[in-house]
Structures are given as C-alpha cells and as structure tokens.
Amino acid sequence: MAVTPEQRKSNVRLGLILASVALAVLVGFVAKLLLLNR
Numbered sequence: 001m002a003v004t005p006e007q008r009k010s011n012v013r014l015g016l017i018l019a020s021v022a023l024a025v026l027v028g029f030v031a032k033l034l035l036l037n038r
Helices: 005-037
Strands: none
Touching: none
16 A cells, blocks of 8 residues: 555644654643643
8 A cells, every 4th residue: 555645744744743742742741740740
C-alpha cells in the first residue's frame, strides 16, 4: 500500500496534534501534583 504525500502530511499533522495533547495532559498532571503536594 503506497502512502501518498497528502496522506503522509495528514498523518504528520495528526501525530503532532496527538503529541501536543498528550504533552498538555502530562504538564497539567504534573502541575496538579506539584500544587497538591505543597
């Protein structure tokens, strides 16, 4: 199955979106832990 440049571009965009969402969740989780541990 060949991947067209359009598909690759959309896959990269999807990956970046997922990565940024995961990073935001992780940062929020760590921030909550730090605030609760104070």
